[in-house]
Amino acid sequence: MNLQMRLKDERRLGLSEGRxxxxxxxxxxxxxxxxxxxxxxxxxxxxxxxxxxxxxxxxLTEAQRYYDQLT
Structure with missing residues (x-):
């Protein structure tokens, strides 16, 4: 039972990270x-x-970096 709960928690954490x-x-x-x-x-x-x-x-510096990466 403990293993099943741990696997369920790990799966849920993996899904959260993916989202x-x-x-x-x-x-x-x-x-x-x-x-x-x-x-x-x-x-x-x-x-x-x-x-x-x-x-x-x-x-503005960060915004300029975004722009520069795209052009």
Missing amino acids: AEGRVEGCYEMTVDWIYALQAQGMPQKQIVEALALTRKIS
Whole structure:
């Protein structure tokens, strides 16, 4: 019985970790899509970086790194 409970807990922990990783990956993909959409509309780089920093609540430096990774 103790082994079964431990295996059940380990499985549940594994699923939780997978969900968290999925959320992070989904957020990154959404950011990428958002940046590409703003570029396609002709928004200048500076405005995209500023908007990204505001919406994601990150520094301008970090937002610039996101942008640089994609271009």
